[in-house]
Amino acid sequence: MNTHHHEDRIRVLIADDDEHILDCYRVAFEESEHTDHMQTLDALAAELFDPDTDVEDAPKFEVVACNQGDDAITLATEAADEGHPFNVVILDVRMPPGIDGVEAGSRIRKMDPDVPIVFVTGFSDIPRDELERRVPPPMKLHYFNKPLSFIQLAKDVAGMVKAH
Amino acid sequence: MRLGSHSLAIQSLTLVGSLSTLYPPWKKFMSNGLGSLSLQKKMSATLFAVMAAFGLLSYLILNAVITPAFDNLENDAAEKDLIRAQRAIQADLDKLRSNTGDWAPWDDAHAYVRGENPAFISINVDIPTLINLDVNLVLFYNLGGKLLWGQLVRDGEGADLASLGVFGEGSPLTERLIAHSTIESVTTGLLPTNLGPLMICSMPILKTGEVGPIAGTLVMARFLDDARVSRLSEQTEVDFAAYLIADARVNTAKPLEVLAGGDGNRVYQQTTDTEILSYSLLGDVFADPFIILQARTPKDISALGGQTVNGTLFFLTFAGVLIAIVAWVLLRRVIVVPLETLAKHIVGIRRSGDLSQRLNESRSDEIGALAHEFDKMTDEVQRARGLLLDQSFKAGKADTAAEVLHNIRNAMTPLINGIERLSQSFRVSSGMRIKEATEQLADPDCPIDRKAKLLQYIDASFDHVESVGESASGDLEIASKQARQVEEILAGQEKHANVEPVFEVLDLDEVVDEAAHVMPQAEAADLHVNMEMEVGEHRVRAHRVGLLQVMGNLILNAYESIQRSQSNAGQIRITASSETVDEQSMVRLTICDTGCGFDENIRQKIFQRGYTSKQGHMTGLGLHWCANALAGMGGRIQAESTGFGHGAEFHILLPSAQGG
Numbered sequence: 042m043n044t045h046h047h048e049d050r051i052r053v054l055i056a057d058d059d060e061h062i063l064d065c066y067r068v069a070f071e072e073s074e075h076t077d078h079m080q081t082l083d084a085l086a087a088e089l090f091d092p093d094t095d096v097e098d099a100p101k102f103e104v105v106a107c108n109q110g111d112d113a114i115t116l117a118t119e120a121a122d123e124g125h126p127f128n129v130v131i132l133d134v135r136m137p138p139g140i141d142g143v144e145a146g147s148r149i150r151k152m153d154p155d156v157p158i159v160f161v162t163g164f165s166d167i168p169r170d171e172l173e174r175r176v177p178p179p180m181k182l183h184y185f186n187k188p189l190s191f192i193q194l195a196k197d198v199a200g201m202v203k204a205h
Numbered sequence: 206m207r208l209g210s211h212s213l214a215i216q217s218l219t220l221v222g223s224l225s226t227l228y229p230p231w232k233k234f235m236s237n238g239l240g241s242l243s244l245q246k247k248m249s250a251t252l253f254a255v256m257a258a259f260g261l262l263s264y265l266i267l268n269a270v271i272t273p274a275f276d277n278l279e280n281d282a283a284e285k286d287l288i289r290a291q292r293a294i295q296a297d298l299d300k301l302r303s304n305t306g307d308w309a310p311w312d313d314a315h316a317y318v319r320g321e322n323p324a325f326i327s328i329n330v331d332i333p334t335l336i337n338l339d340v341n342l343v344l345f346y347n348l349g350g351k352l353l354w355g356q357l358v359r360d361g362e363g364a365d366l367a368s369l370g371v372f373g374e375g376s377p378l379t380e381r382l383i384a385h386s387t388i389e390s391v392t393t394g395l396l397p398t399n400l401g402p403l404m405i406c407s408m409p410i411l412k413t414g415e416v417g418p419i420a421g422t423l424v425m426a427r428f429l430d431d432a433r434v435s436r437l438s439e440q441t442e443v444d445f446a447a448y449l450i451a452d453a454r455v456n457t458a459k460p461l462e463v464l465a466g467g468d469g470n471r472v473y474q475q476t477t478d479t480e481i482l483s484y485s486l487l488g489d490v491f492a493d494p495f496i497i498l499q500a501r502t503p504k505d506i507s508a509l510g511g512q513t514v515n516g517t518l519f520f521l522t523f524a525g526v527l528i529a530i531v532a533w534v535l536l537r538r539v540i541v542v543p544l545e546t547l548a549k550h551i552v553g554i555r556r557s558g559d560l561s562q563r564l565n566e567s568r569s570d571e572i573g574a575l576a577h578e579f580d581k582m583t584d585e586v587q588r589a590r591g592l593l594l595d596q597s598f599k600a601g602k603a604d605t606a607a608e609v610l611h612n613i614r615n616a617m618t619p620l621i622n623g624i625e626r627l628s629q630s631f632r633v634s635s636g637m638r639i640k641e642a643t644e645q646l647a648d649p650d651c652p653i654d655r656k657a658k659l660l661q662y663i664d665a666s667f668d669h670v671e672s673v674g675e676s677a678s679g680d681l682e683i684a685s686k687q688a689r690q691v692e693e694i695l696a697g698q699e700k701h702a703n704v705e706p707v708f709e710v711l712d713l714d715e716v717v718d719e720a721a722h723v724m725p726q727a728e729a730a731d732l733h734v735n736m737e738m739e740v741g742e743h744r745v746r747a748h749r750v751g752l753l754q755v756m757g758n759l760i761l762n763a764y765e766s767i768q769r770s771q772s773n774a775g776q777i778r779i780t781a782s783s784e785t786v787d788e789q790s791m792v793r794l795t796i797c798d799t800g801c802g803f804d805e806n807i808r809q810k811i812f813q814r815g816y817t818s819k820q821g822h823m824t825g826l827g828l829h830w831c832a833n834a835l836a837g838m839g840g841r842i843q844a845e846s847t848g849f850g851h852g853a854e855f856h857i858l859l860p861s862a863q864g865g
Binding site: 058059060061062064065068069079081082085086088089090108109135137138162163164186187188189190191192 | 607610611612613614615616617618619620621622625626629637638641642655658659661662665666669683687809810812813814829832833835836841842843844
């Protein structure tokens with residue numbers, strides 16, 4: 042867990058009981074080396090071949106991961122207490138043996154009414170309206186089914202933060 | 206009577222009140238009414254109430270109708286006794302009149318009072334003759350009212366006529382008594398004298414053949430004394446007595462008040478406990494009352510009435526109790542017992558859930574019809590349950606499919622992301638303009654600083670290609686691993702493909718017993734595992750096969766953990782207890798082993814997918830699958846251990862089905 046905070050980074054709390062999935066999140070959100078590399082190349086290509094194009098900086102993320110709903114609540118509480126609340130919370134729905142993601146999301150929502158909460162699940166058995174009832178408001182609630190592109194998710198998360 | 210029934214009602218209330226404090230069912234009845242009692246108690250209470258009402262009604266009717274009828278009968282009989290007494294006295298008077306009538310129309314007597322036959326008395330009349338005639342007094346008067354001859358007889362001897370104090374010469378009473386104006390004239394009646402009341406008859410003395418002229422008057426009389434009254438009483442079989450009004454032997458004040466009161470009452474009755482006293486007044490020859498006649502009638506009739514009422518009541522009570530007993534037995538046999546059997550059958554089915562039981566009642570009445578209908582309904586419920594099980598099985602299959610899809614989606618996520626990253630890297634690579642840069646470098650007109658930048662660009666492009674190659678290798682490795690995992694999930698799923706995902710009420714001890722069969726039958730020679738099961742009678746609502754597999758998994762894990770602990774003996778202990786979690790009744794099943802245990806780090810990961818502590822095993826569906834399966838049953842699982850070498854405890858919480 043990273044205790045060093047970069048003001049320009051998007052702080053994301055991710056909870057999923059599957060360690061492989063957490064790896065995917067990390068790769069998609071944090072491969073800074075690869076991104077730096079690409080950015081140098083893109084900058085040079087733009088300068089040499091398309092001098093009129095503006096190069097936009099890719100968003101940078103700070104990921105805090107855990108694999109239980111209870112841990113997610115603890116981490117969100119601690120971050121808020123330290124004055125560095127998360128910009129986005131991403132939760133898996135089923136995380137046995139502890140409480141499920143919806144319950145964790147509901148409690149985090151009570152603590153922080155503004156943070157966008159993203160549910161990601163391999164099950165499609167929880168209706169959207171139930172999620173909206175337990176973790177309101179609908180505007181700050183997002184729902185994705187696995188499998189999904191985490192690279193796209195990272196872009197969406199950046200968009201959510203920008204909109205927020 | 207009204208007072209009696211009122212106090213009876215108060216007594217009944219008091220009885221019910223004290224019963225309610227002594228006998229709990231009565232207490233229940235008093236507070237909840239008839240609805241709270243069993244059918245048998247209701248029936249008994251109803252029969253008892255009907256019997257009590259019948260008894261009370263019989264008592265009231267008998268006392269209101271039968272007893273007064275007997276009383277009236279008895280009063281009539283008493284009045285008749287008095288009339289018979291009066292008639293007996295009258296009959297005696299008639300006899301006296303007949304005697305007088307034999308002597309008065311007689312030529313000899315006629316001649317005697319005319320002074321023509323002086324020997325008449327000495328020839329015909331002497332004391333034995335009077336005794337023979339049952340006459341106490343004979344008087345012969347001539348036409349001028351002069352007493353010619355008179356004789357009084359008392360106790361078989363002659364007595365002084367003056368002692369009567371009545372028949373003095375020239376007394377107005379005598380003159381009225383002997384005065385006869387016609388030959389048919391007769392004066393009879395009672396006459397008070399100093400020696401007691403006399404029955405007296407006065408007739409004119411005629412010639413034989415009742416032919417006039419009237420020559421004088423013949424008076425005959427006899428005492429109406431106690432002895433005569435007693436004789437008459439014996440003859441009439443009526444116990445009666447004649448008292449002078451002023452007689453000190455009897456209190457005549459009340460009867461006199463009523464009888465002489467002018468209301469026309471001829472009879473007055475007094476009732477004591479044992480007899481009825483009937484009174485009437487008797488007057489003298491001139492109708493002045495001076496004797497009170499008292500007839501005593503024993504209360505035999507009302508006593509008989511009382512016996513009749515009591516006997517009838519006894520018979521009715523006995524018959525009522527007998528009918529109630531017979532009705533109770535019959536109702537119990539015909540209605541209560543069959544209904545109890547039916548109720549027991551229904552409760553049994555509800556408790557056991559065994560729909561194969563049937564009543565098979567052979568009766569053809571309403572209860573038989575009810576039993577047949579219930580059997581039919583059970584048939585239908587059993588069919589519906591079968592259908593539901595079938596549907597649940599299909600629904601459960603869908604659940605299992607969803608579970609599998611979840612696992613596959615989880616495994617697919619890194620796969621897809623790896624491929625996407627690869628594709629993006631290659632897309633960037635393909636967008637690189639290395640060829641264009643090389644051509645510009647070869648152009649001699651290209652400025653030197655641009656050449657330097659172009660070289661920098663080509664260098665960076667090669668670095669990128671190199672890094673793409675590196676990450677592609679890593680991504681491909683991950684993708685390959687994930688693809689293998691999908692295959693493993695599918696292979697592992699084949700084992701559970703036939704699971705019947707139906708939730709039912711399960712006896713936990715049976716499930717644990719069955720699950721314990723996973724323990725290796727032939728234990729290793731150097732390992733003895735003692736299995737201890739104290740589950741008790743707990744019932745849970747769960748998916749049978751799922752729970753069996755979870756339990757089997759945990760027991761096998763415990764066994765293998767003991768095996769890995771390098772010990773030659775160990776123990777697995779399974780216990781259960783009830784508790785309430787979030788207001789829901791749950792059963793906690795604890796599997797405790799003396800195996801190798803685990804530390805906090807492992808405890809946190811133990812339920813994650815893919816985690817295993819067993820070398821060589823990589824099904825990825827062990828404890829993670831158990832946790833998911835239990836979550837699907839509304840339960841959960843927890844693991845505890847105080848560290849390596851200290852054994853472990855697994856706690857399963859499942860919804861209780863106790864009482865439901």
